[in-house]
Amino acid sequence: KQEVTQIPAALSVPEGENLVLNCSFTDSAIYNLQWFRQDPGKGLTSLLLIQSSQREQTSGRLNASLDKSSGRSTLYIAASQPGDSATYLCAVRPWASGTYKYIFGTGTRLKVLA
């Protein structure tokens, strides 16, 4: 059964720091992996989608990498800003016929201090 773990659970950094959020998954047979951002009491905003054949994806100050064989993904945030404060969720889609669901991690709650 696929399990997704994110560490750290919470992180507090001063503005301007570069930071790395970690995601690990127990079964390397995945179709893709998606990083989401969740603001308190709000929905989930897709940040980056990495297909299983890809090693990384970039969007602005965000870079996500995928190492399928070791069951890991990292989300790198460059030059963090207070507006980046949110919970970041990693989710994997298992490689299985007929399944389109995502399995989510518990998230990393990020606070960027001004």
Place this chain on the structure above:
Amino acid sequence: EPEVTQTPSHQVTQMGQEVILRCVPISNHLYFYWYRQILGQKVEFLVSFYNNEISEKSEIFDDQFSVERPDGSNFTLKIRSTKLEDSAMYFCASSGQDYGYTFGSGTRLTVV
């Protein structure tokens, strides 16, 4: 940018009552989903819907739950007889051919 729209944003209901949560997915998406998040817990998969039928459901999605796409644009989740433990944030999502999701902003369901 296209959005997934959910209504209402917050619903309070009495235990045992039926509730219907509504969603308008992105118009050219083919796959539709419901997830829930109990306060402080993980986002959990409930059901996926494709080609007018359920393609997959979780253990949570028992006989109390049903989904429908009544008119080609709306996608609904019905809970027949709500329990206290159904209190959660319910998220609708849709996806296209790349299977990347777009989520709605959620409906907070409070069962009292």
